Amino acid sequence: MGERSVPSGPYLQVSHAVEILEVESEGDLLRRVIELGNGPAKQRLGFLPDEGFFDRARRGTLLGAVQGDRLLGYVLYDLPRRNITIRHLCVAPEARSLGIARRLIESVASRHQHRQRIDLWCRDDYKLAGMWKALGFRPQGSRRGRSKEGHTLTAWVRDLEDSSYPTLFDDYQAERGIVALDHNVFLDLHIDISQRPEAEESRYLLEDWIADHAELGVTDEIFHEIHNHPDAQVRAREQQWANQHQRISKPSHDWKPLLDQVVELAPKVGDADHRHVARAIAAGADYLVSRDADLLDAAEAIENAFGLAILQPAALIVRLDKARAEDPYRPVALAGTDLRQLSPTDDMHEEVISALLNNAAGERRSELASRLRPIFADRKSHDMQVVRTTDGRIIAGFARRRVGQYLDIPFIRAVSQAGSNVVARQLVFAQRRQAAALRLPEARITDPHLSRDIHEVLEVEHFEETPGGWTSYVKTGLVDAAEIDLRHPRPMSASEYEDRYWPAKIMGSGVPSYLAPIKLSFAEELGLAEETLLPREHGLGLGREHVYYRKTLNNRGISPGARILWYVSGGTPAQPRGAVRAVSQVADVVIGRPRTLHARFERFGVYSLEQVLDCADGSGEVMAIRFVNTEILKQPLDLDELKALWAVQGRRFAIPLSPTRIDEHMFRLIYERSSGYAN
Numbered sequence: 001m002g003e004r005s006v007p008s009g010p011y012l013q014v015s016h017a018v019e020i021l022e023v024e025s026e027g028d029l030l031r032r033v034i035e036l037g038n039g040p041a042k043q044r045l046g047f048l049p050d051e052g053f054f055d056r057a058r059r060g061t062l063l064g065a066v067q068g069d070r071l072l073g074y075v076l077y078d079l080p081r082r083n084i085t086i087r088h089l090c091v092a093p094e095a096r097s098l099g100i101a102r103r104l105i106e107s108v109a110s111r112h113q114h115r116q117r118i119d120l121w122c123r124d125d126y127k128l129a130g131m132w133k134a135l136g137f138r139p140q141g142s143r144r145g146r147s148k149e150g151h152t153l154t155a156w157v158r159d160l161e162d163s164s165y166p167t168l169f170d171d172y173q174a175e176r177g178i179v180a181l182d183h184n185v186f187l188d189l190h191i192d193i194s195q196r197p198e199a200e201e202s203r204y205l206l207e208d209w210i211a212d213h214a215e216l217g218v219t220d221e222i223f224h225e226i227h228n229h230p231d232a233q234v235r236a237r238e239q240q241w242a243n244q245h246q247r248i249s250k251p252s253h254d255w256k257p258l259l260d261q262v263v264e265l266a267p268k269v270g271d272a273d274h275r276h277v278a279r280a281i282a283a284g285a286d287y288l289v290s291r292d293a294d295l296l297d298a299a300e301a302i303e304n305a306f307g308l309a310i311l312q313p314a315a316l317i318v319r320l321d322k323a324r325a326e327d328p329y330r331p332v333a334l335a336g337t338d339l340r341q342l343s344p345t346d347d348m349h350e351e352v353i354s355a356l357l358n359n360a361a362g363e364r365r366s367e368l369a370s371r372l373r374p375i376f377a378d379r380k381s382h383d384m385q386v387v388r389t390t391d392g393r394i395i396a397g398f399a400r401r402r403v404g405q406y407l408d409i410p411f412i413r414a415v416s417q418a419g420s421n422v423v424a425r426q427l428v429f430a431q432r433r434q435a436a437a438l439r440l441p442e443a444r445i446t447d448p449h450l451s452r453d454i455h456e457v458l459e460v461e462h463f464e465e466t467p468g469g470w471t472s473y474v475k476t477g478l479v480d481a482a483e484i485d486l487r488h489p490r491p492m493s494a495s496e497y498e499d500r501y502w503p504a505k506i507m508g509s510g511v512p513s514y515l516a517p518i519k520l521s522f523a524e525e526l527g528l529a530e531e532t533l534l535p536r537e538h539g540l541g542l543g544r545e546h547v548y549y550r551k552t553l554n555n556r557g558i559s560p561g562a563r564i565l566w567y568v569s570g571g572t573p574a575q576p577r578g579a580v581r582a583v584s585q586v587a588d589v590v591i592g593r594p595r596t597l598h599a600r601f602e603r604f605g606v607y608s609l610e611q612v613l614d615c616a617d618g619s620g621e622v623m624a625i626r627f628v629n630t631e632i633l634k635q636p637l638d639l640d641e642l643k644a645l646w647a648v649q650g651r652r653f654a655i656p657l658s659p660t661r662i663d664e665h666m667f668r669l670i671y672e673r674s675s676g677y678a679n
Contacts, residue, residue: 062074063107083115179288213324277295352394405440414453424456432502445471477677513667515660517656560586564625580670649665
């Protein structure tokens with residue numbers, strides 16, 4: 001069974017007086033949790049904006065231990081991928097002999113029993129190794145903190161499954177955004193707070209958790225501003241400070257062409273700020289942090305044009321905290337955006353170069369031009385596509401061709417902006433899908449200047465670094481478990497094998513299969529009733545992951561790793577008969593309150609809160625099924641065909657009213673008749 005959200009009031013009575021409650025986003029308990037976290041414990045927990053507490057309460061990932069009216073402690077956590085990451089574990093001083101920490105951790109583990117592991121980072125100088133060991137955690141590796149003090153931190157891990165998933169220390173090295181510091185914020189970080197009281201907000205950027213998610217860098221403009229100071233001693237001191245940060249500047253020919261547009265977008269700011277913004281954009285920075293009011297006024301226009309977010313220090317902290325709490329895959333970021341995927345004409349050559357040149361990786365315009373020239377010249381061999389917004393901007397593109405027994409992708413890019421992770425994942429997955437369609441065992445990405453978003457999703461989409469590029473291995477059709485070695489290159493479950501080598505389906509492996517009903521209207525929204533994953537005639541398919549909500553009753557034990565054959569209901573002119581139209585893999589099953597689950601999965605942007613509320617059963621709870629790796633069946637089986645198929649087996653087919661388990665033999669028969677990959 002999936003994790004279960006805690007209903008209002010007592011949930012887990014761990015003694016006669018202590019209860020573990022889910023903290024509501026409204027109410028006195030949340031206020032008391034914030035007071036406890038911002039009290040003396042803040043020195044060890046680090047700074048977390050109040051919005052961070054509210055956000056976890058909305059998501060259902062904030063638990064409190066209470067005894068009557070007393071708050072004894074709380075745990076605040078996130079759910080990245082298949083893991084649980086503890087952000088705060090705090091026990092009130094008067095409750096530290098009551099085992100509250102253990103009760104909170106055990107409650108988290110019981111609520112998320114299908115997750116892979118619990119992990120966290122903790123500073124060694126806190127002397128808490130004994131506690132983590134007693135709570136079932138093991139040290140997974142250590143590193144020097146990236147904050148100014150450079151504390152040593154250890155990754156602590158507790159496995160929740162006897163799974164075959166790797167537990168390499170590298171799993172805990174997060175991708176970090178690049179933050180360009182303006183001169184004032186730069187000084188805030190280095191001048192003593194007693195001499196610069198306005199710097200308090202900026203000083204929180206030195207917290208260890210911030211350093212895990214952002215690299216504080218300086219452009220050459222900082223050094224020019226330092227050089228303009230009349231006092232030689234001050235210049236020397238500030239230059240020494242600047243040398244402690246990563247330098248992120250690019251040559252002048254990369255940033256100077258951007259100046260005119262920056263000046264137009266931010267007319268009130270000074271020349272130095274214009275140069276600073278242009279340098280940050282050219283360097284591929286994600287953020288520029290500033291306290292300049294005029295520059296902040298132009299922030300929205302600059303971010304829309306270039307993807308550089310200009311934020312106050314506190315706003316940056318809020319954004320980084322939200323980013324670490326969320327999966328970067330957020331289709332809702334593109335809600336209302338009509339993206340068009342098209343084959344560029346020859347006269348678009350310069351436009352493609354301007355839009356997709358990777359300045360941040362040091363790519364020269366002439367270099368990209370020479371890479372694209374043979375692609376444009378030989379369109380018979382190359383399939384080239386770009387993604388365009390309705391306002392005409394090119395935000396992504398790729399080129400591919402068949403070379404012997406593999407699919408070569410010499411060019412693939414996505415421009416960093418809201419939703420670019422979604423576009424990047426879909427573009428990368430599309431290469432695996434194309435290799436499968438051509439019955440090729442490999443897809444190889446050989447672009448030497450991959451954009452950041454593409455690079456970040458490669459491993460998630462099962463590409464691995466190989467000589468000359470990145471390779472994904474593809475298998476098609478039904479594969480007998482006896483014919484493959486699930487121990488190579490490392491032990492893995494059959495479900496994980498199906499995920500890694502999609503669209504293969506492993507027979508004789510014990511992977512359960514279900515027929516699940518879904519209304520046509522929702523199927524169209526989720527891309528299950530079309531031959532593309534997004535029901536738009538010319539749209540880019542964005543349905544890499546989805547969430548389907550239903551009542552909790554009669555769920556038949558559906559769990560992560562299972563296959564779902566989607567039975568789309570009929571009764572409309574577009575589809576008069578019900579039919580099995582797609583097959584997906586279950587990634588997560590969660591039972592909880594509608595508002596909590598909607599807040600957690602709203603990033604998928606398909607179901608409204610009202611629709612999720614309508615799915616609730618008599619207990620007030622709803623089931624969310626997150627599914628991935630959807631294959632739209634080439635030959636859907638309608639109701640009459642399903643009845644005939646069941647009859648041949650001496651059975652009677654009944655339209656499923658809830659997820660209904662079918663045996664492997666029936667799955668094989670359906671898949672062989674309907675999948676384009678089966679033969």
